[in-house]
Amino acid sequence: MNRLKEKIMQEGRVLGEGVLKVDAFLNHQIDPQLMWEIGQTFSRMYAKEGVTKVLTLESSGIAPAVMTALQLGVPTVFARKQKSLTLNQDLLTETVYSYTKQQKNEVTISRQFMAPGERVLIIDDFLANGEAATGLARLVERAEAVVAGFGIVIEKSFQEGASRLAAAGYRVDSLARIASLSDGQIVFAE
Numbered sequence: 294m295n296r297l298k299e300k301i302m303q304e305g306r307v308l309g310e311g312v313l314k315v316d317a318f319l320n321h322q323i324d325p326q327l328m329w330e331i332g333q334t335f336s337r338m339y340a341k342e343g344v345t346k347v348l349t350l351e352s353s354g355i356a357p358a359v360m361t362a363l364q365l366g367v368p369t370v371f372a373r374k375q376k377s378l379t380l381n382q383d384l385l386t387e388t389v390y391s392y393t394k395q396q397k398n399e400v401t402i403s404r405q406f407m408a409p410g411e412r413v414l415i416i417d418d419f420l421a422n423g424e425a426a427t428g429l430a431r432l433v434e435r436a437e438a439v440v441a442g443f444g445i446v447i448e449k450s451f452q453e454g455a456s457r458l459a460a461a462g463y464r465v466d467s468l469a470r471i472a473s474l475s476d477g478q479i480v481f482a483e
């Protein structure tokens with residue numbers, strides 16, 4: 294997606310440890326027009342996959358996931374990182390190591406919103422080592438639903454997440470693939 298790549302080049306900032314900061318349009322301030330176009334792209338890619346639900350992880354996955362779900366005509370569920378008093382029945386929980394926070398999180402969804410047999414498109418803002426993605430896939434599969442694929446906004450191809458997901462047999466569609474963030478420079482994979 295060219296507009297996404299332009300935004301990354303113009304507004305992305307490379308932090309140490311191979312982390313890309315995109316707070317200007319995705320992780321803090323959100324560019325709704327860009328999110329709409331991201332949703333349009335994913336919804337076209339998965340138009341024939343019989344997707345019944347879009348799943349993401351709070352909070353940065355929600356904007357691209359909602360825009361995708363809107364255009365597929367299905368609901369979005371976001372896995373929660375904090376237990377809530379209102380979220381207390383029939384829960385599915387997985388432990389996921391957070392790359393940016395460097396800590397373990399419990400991520401939870403309610404079985405009420407993930408029925409057996411659903412076809413689930415998992416959307417996330419970043420794919421790095423694949424911890425978040427594989428944790429979400431485990432939640433889907435424990436609910437006896439099916440992962441239709443992964444829609445990733447920014448894949449850091451120099452980390453192992455994409456190859457882990459491919460090796461596990463999942464379809465992965467990344468809109469921007471970053472080959473390197475060395476020396477503060479953003480280099481795309483293509």
Ligand code: 5GP
Nearest residue numbers: 312313392393419420421422423424425454
């Ligand atoms: P993974 O679980 O694949 O190792 O990391 C993916 C998760 O960590 C994403 O949900 C995202 O929130 C966060 N993440 C990983 N790398 C980056 C990065 O370079 N920049 C930002 N902003 N978030 C990242």
